Amino acid sequence: MSHELERLKMKNSKYALIALLSALAAGAASAQSMSNQGYYGEVGYTPISISGGGLTFKPKLARLVVGKDIHENLSVEGMYGATVSKDNYQGVDVSANAYGIFLKPKMEIAKDTEVFARVGWVHSEIKGSWGGGSASSSGSDASYGLGIQTKFTKDFYGQLDYMNYYDKNGTTSKGFTVSVGTRF
Numbered sequence: 001m002s003h004e005l006e007r008l009k010m011k012n013s014k015y016a017l018i019a020l021l022s023a024l025a026a027g028a029a030s031a032q033s034m035s036n037q038g039y040y041g042e043v044g045y046t047p048i049s050i051s052g053g054g055l056t057f058k059p060k061l062a063r064l065v066v067g068k069d070i071h072e073n074l075s076v077e078g079m080y081g082a083t084v085s086k087d088n089y090q091g092v093d094v095s096a097n098a099y100g101i102f103l104k105p106k107m108e109i110a111k112d113t114e115v116f117a118r119v120g121w122v123h124s125e126i127k128g129s130w131g132g133g134s135a136s137s138s139g140s141d142a143s144y145g146l147g148i149q150t151k152f153t154k155d156f157y158g159q160l161d162y163m164n165y166y167d168k169n170g171t172t173s174k175g176f177t178v179s180v181g182t183r184f
Helices: 002-031
Strands: 039-047 049-052 055-057 060-071 074-085 087-089 092-110 113-130 133-151 156-168 171-183
Touching: 039 074, 055 087, 060 092, 060 171, 074 113, 092 133, 092 156, 113 156, 133 171
Parallel strands: none
Antiparallel strands: 039 060, 039 171, 049 055, 049 171, 060 074, 074 092, 087 092, 092 113, 113 133, 133 156, 156 171
């Protein structure tokens, strides 16, 4: 019963991600007719690496970011990440989710391309489940990373970044994210 429930949750998560991507695309299309207010939204794919106690798990997450430019070289962002594909290690399904807030200093290095840093705070939860049992752990830590972003059009852009989400008590959580975003 629990495997069927987990399979159903996984299937629903994939449908939710597809719906979110569709809504983002539709919203972005309608946002092109509005003036840019300095807000933006991103959806990304993060194959995260979680290490601790001699073990490494690699669930895949969808990461959502909503931000606001407060200066041409500084933004503030809110982030949420949730598992879209669990890792399995010796019969244990491992998932993760996280939320946080960041400052994002940025600098244009070429026309329509900028480099940026992220510095902030993240709360993370890791959960393991197996035939009838489960365990979870959560915590908060400073988070930081670097990335590059380039515009495809006036309102659409792509991004690649590397983040260290958590590094505390012998446990680390970090990874690359490939994102697409839109301004509105």
